Amino acid sequence: MRRLAVFLSLLLAFGAQAADPVLRWAADPDSNAPFAFFDPSNKLTGFEYEIITAIARRMNRTPKFVQNDWDGLIPGLGRDLYDVVICGIEITPEKAGEVLFSNPYYVTFEQLVVRKGTPPITSLDELKGKQIGTLDQTAALDMLEKIPGVEAKTYDEEVNAYQDTANGRIFGVLLDYPIAKYYAAPNPNLQFTGPPFGQISYGIALRKGNTALQKEMNSALAEVIASGEMRDILSRWGLWTPLVAGALGQPEDPSLPDTEYKAFVAGHAEQATCWTRMQRYAGYWPLLLRAALLTLEVSIVGMILAVSVGFTLAIMRVFGPWPLRWLAMLYIEIIRGTPLLIQLYIIFYGLPAVGIKLSPFIAGVLGLGLNYAAYEAENYRAGLLAIPRGQMEAARALGMTHRQGLFHIVIPQSFRLVLPPVTNDFISLLKDSSLVSMVTLLDLTGAYNRIATQTFDYFGTGLLIAAIYLLIGLPFVRLARYTEEKLAVDQRKPGQKPGLFNLPKRRK
Amino acid sequence: MVFMPVPLLSVLNLHKRFDENPILKGVSLDVEAGDLVSIIGPSGCGKSTMLRCLNFLEIPDAGRISIAGVTIDCQGLEDAPPKDIQTRAHELRQRVGMVFQQFNLFPHRTVLENTMLAPMIVHGAKREEAEANGRRLLEKVGLGSEFAHRYPAQMSGGQQQRAAIARALAMNPKVMLYDEPTSALDPELVDEVLKVMKDLDAEGMTQIVVTHEMRFARDASDYIVFMEGGHIVEISDEDEIFTHPKDERTRQFLRRFI
Ligand SMILES: Nc1ncnc2c1ncn2[C@@H]1O[C@H](COP(=O)(O)OP(=O)(O)OP(=O)(O)O)[C@@H](O)[C@H]1O
Numbered sequence: 001m002r003r004l005a006v007f008l009s010l011l012l013a014f015g016a017q018a019a020d021p022v023l024r025w026a027a028d029p030d031s032n033a034p035f036a037f038f039d040p041s042n043k044l045t046g047f048e049y050e051i052i053t054a055i056a057r058r059m060n061r062t063p064k065f066v067q068n069d070w071d072g073l074i075p076g077l078g079r080d081l082y083d084v085v086i087c088g089i090e091i092t093p094e095k096a097g098e099v100l101f102s103n104p105y106y107v108t109f110e111q112l113v114v115r116k117g118t119p120p121i122t123s124l125d126e127l128k129g130k131q132i133g134t135l136d137q138t139a140a141l142d143m144l145e146k147i148p149g150v151e152a153k154t155y156d157e158e159v160n161a162y163q164d165t166a167n168g169r170i171f172g173v174l175l176d177y178p179i180a181k182y183y184a185a186p187n188p189n190l191q192f193t194g195p196p197f198g199q200i201s202y203g204i205a206l207r208k209g210n211t212a213l214q215k216e217m218n219s220a221l222a223e224v225i226a227s228g229e230m231r232d233i234l235s236r237w238g239l240w241t242p243l244v245a246g247a248l249g250q251p252e253d254p255s256l257p258d259t260e261y262k263a264f265v266a267g268h269a270e271q272a273t274c275w276t277r278m279q280r281y282a283g284y285w286p287l288l289l290r291a292a293l294l295t296l297e298v299s300i301v302g303m304i305l306a307v308s309v310g311f312t313l314a315i316m317r318v319f320g321p322w323p324l325r326w327l328a329m330l331y332i333e334i335i336r337g338t339p340l341l342i343q344l345y346i347i348f349y350g351l352p353a354v355g356i357k358l359s360p361f362i363a364g365v366l367g368l369g370l371n372y373a374a375y376e377a378e379n380y381r382a383g384l385l386a387i388p389r390g391q392m393e394a395a396r397a398l399g400m401t402h403r404q405g406l407f408h409i410v411i412p413q414s415f416r417l418v419l420p421p422v423t424n425d426f427i428s429l430l431k432d433s434s435l436v437s438m439v440t441l442l443d444l445t446g447a448y449n450r451i452a453t454q455t456f457d458y459f460g461t462g463l464l465i466a467a468i469y470l471l472i473g474l475p476f477v478r479l480a481r482y483t484e485e486k487l488a489v490d491q492r493k494p495g496q497k498p499g500l501f502n503l504p505k506r507r508k
Numbered sequence: 509m510v511f512m513p514v515p516l517l518s519v520l521n522l523h524k525r526f527d528e529n530p531i532l533k534g535v536s537l538d539v540e541a542g543d544l545v546s547i548i549g550p551s552g553c554g555k556s557t558m559l560r561c562l563n564f565l566e567i568p569d570a571g572r573i574s575i576a577g578v579t580i581d582c583q584g585l586e587d588a589p590p591k592d593i594q595t596r597a598h599e600l601r602q603r604v605g606m607v608f609q610q611f612n613l614f615p616h617r618t619v620l621e622n623t624m625l626a627p628m629i630v631h632g633a634k635r636e637e638a639e640a641n642g643r644r645l646l647e648k649v650g651l652g653s654e655f656a657h658r659y660p661a662q663m664s665g666g667q668q669q670r671a672a673i674a675r676a677l678a679m680n681p682k683v684m685l686y687d688e689p690t691s692a693l694d695p696e697l698v699d700e701v702l703k704v705m706k707d708l709d710a711e712g713m714t715q716i717v718v719t720h721e722m723r724f725a726r727d728a729s730d731y732i733v734f735m736e737g738g739h740i741v742e743i744s745d746e747d748e749i750f751t752h753p754k755d756e757r758t759r760q761f762l763r764r765f766i
């Protein structure tokens with residue numbers, strides 16, 4: 001609940017900081033080297049990180065990083081979660097219709113990467129009939145879609161695309177040169193092929209209509225370029241190409257050695273041994289702890305919501321007058337008939353269109369809670385209907401009102417009937433809470449994405465995260481068993497021995 | 509002038525239909541304080557329906573019910589009686605205890621708690637009071653303190669039905685209604701329940717029992733009511749009805765038991 005309060009106050013703070021000298025910038029740092037990403041010590045780094053820091057300094061603003069998922073970056077601008085996005089976004093006419101762009105800060109081309117030993121490719125037409133991986137919303141995807149017969153396959157994370165190429169699942173990957181240089185070039189199973197395809201410019205995206213900030217930003221950017229700072233940054237990251245130099249009007253030669261690139265490659269080559277891997281995971285434990293706590297918090301608050309709303313819905317359905325009964329039924333059918341992920345998207349990205357902006361935590365809890373409420377309602381309804389009529393009649397005959405009979409006799413009995421399905425639902429909810437990573441929360445699944453794409457160890461990271469989910473769920477499974485047993489006492493027939501899976505009755 | 513005692517319970521011209529099928533077609537009955545009345549009759553003749561009407565578990569279509577000073581005139585009540593009728597029905601129920609064929613004990617509560625719940629919830633009795641009273645009543649129906657903390661499912665049928673009687677007595681009813689209290693019991697358990705009812709009769713409790721136990725009806729009741737087809741056909745002295753039934757239908761019915 002404290003987190004809830006924090007988010008609420010953040011939410012308020014967002015609204016109140018128009019004049020603040022802060023520059024809120026967003027990127028998707030997962031698997032995002034060399035743009036803006038977390039290094040192994042979990043510090044933000046990357047050439048875009050350095051560029052936006054340099055620009056902010058010249059604007060006399062404090063940069064403040066906001067993490068978001070790639071697909072949510074542009075929508076997040078509209079929701080005023082942040083002021084700008086810098087994440088290798090290509091300036092295209094379509095995108096220019098959605099957002100404002102700064103002047104280009106980098107110019108590059110698309111690089112085709114294939115498996116080692118593949119015969120050379122000289123034109124994209126030769127890719128007909130082949131599966132080519134790329135990312136969603138990229139110039140590369142546009143290019144691929146213009147060639148008939150090419151099967152473009154979009155990935156969430158570029159590393160997965162290269163991995164599939166190395167594993168022979170797809171023919172190759174077409175992506176921006178910086179991505180290829182960092183993720184494909186160091187991999188001995190992959191090779192660059194073909195000429196540079198196309199030409200693309202990266203721009204910083206701003207909310208439509210925010211021309212004042214755009215002007216401020218462009219003049220700061222011009223200073224960063226003119227002072228040679230841009231050349232220094234890009235040189236160190238090994239990204240200073242003649243193409244960029246020409247576009248920015250600067251000398252062709254790199255001004256500094258490509259130390260950052262070398263460090264990145266070395267860092268990834270070195271982590272082959274088991275021991276270094278373990279050390280690396282150990283370094284992630286604060287992240288994992290935070291993520292696990294968040295998963296737990298989202299799940300528990302979500303379940304409390306689900307149980308209360310579900311209970312109300314069940315009472316409405318079983319005992320309410322027909323309009324309430326009908327409303328409850330409509331709610332249950334709609335919620336159960338649509339995917340949770342879509343509901344989450346509507347709550348987080350859709351509601352702002354009608355003026356309701358929720359923090360990711362609240363959106364996640366609402367999405368999970370309101371979804372599970374429908375299932376809980378059905379559990380309770382079944383539980384209420386399973387109580388024999390004679391129970392209510394006995395209560396009435398003893399002088400209790402309908403309401404007293406309901407709350408003292410019927411509901412307590414249905415409670416123990418629904419305990420097992422409700423506990424199972426909680427365990428499902430715990431697992432479904434992984435979907436909140438899609439509304440930018442860094443839960444365990446979010447942590448998986450970040451760690452796996454930093455270590456390239458999908459198998460190990462997957463096992464680790466799965467084990468943590470299992471560990472979190474375990475106490476609840478045990479708790480459920482225990483209460484079930486205690487409550488089952490009154491259901492036992494006289495002289496009946498405890499069942500095979502029941503423990504002996506505990507002494508009081 | 510002859511002194512006519514006012515009946516404790518009086519039913520006048522009671523009618524009840526279910527989905528247009530008339531079940532009670534004008535039932536009238538007076539029961540005086542301290543009487544034990546058995547109601548017999550073929551299956552489906554409306555015995556349970558009448559009993560349930562007496563404490564408004566079913567809402568009668570027409571007629572008048574008067575129990576221990578609470579009178580309700582039933583006319584066009586349908587399914588949602590007006591507030592004042594509901595209040596009076598609630599009052600009426602507090603004067604009437606009911607025991608069901610299937611006991612209907614609360615399975616999630618111990619036997620003692622079963623007797624304590626209604627006094628605490630309905631009368632706002634203190635826990636200690638309710639507990640002392642409950643223990644006394646359990647003792648009275650032959651359930652010693654070793655049963656107090658058992659759950660219903662841990663007891664035999666006869667014990668459960670006796671506990672159900674204790675639960676009803678805990679509300680201090682003026683009249684006890686029983687709907688085939690021993691029909692769900694194994695034969696060897698029937699007598700322990702009947703004995704409790706006889707003891708209550710000796711104490712002066714007014715009781716109405718729907719039963720198929722002809723021996724009990726004959727031994728214990730002050731008189732017997734024979735129902736058929738929604739009517740009370742005959743009200744007779746307990747011996748007379750078996751030896752010289754006035755009505756042919758009574759004779760037919762009783763032939764099977766002799
Ligand atoms: N809730 C109800 N809805 C519709 N019909 C009902 C309802 N309750 C009882 N009946 C019908 O009313 C008739 C009388 O039922 P009732 O239970 O009063 O009979 P009974 O004399 O108690 O019979 P038994 O000896 O079998 O218990 C039966 O035909 C029964 O089907």
Ligand SMILES: [Mg+2]
Nearest residue numbers: 555556557687
């Ligand atoms: Mg009956």
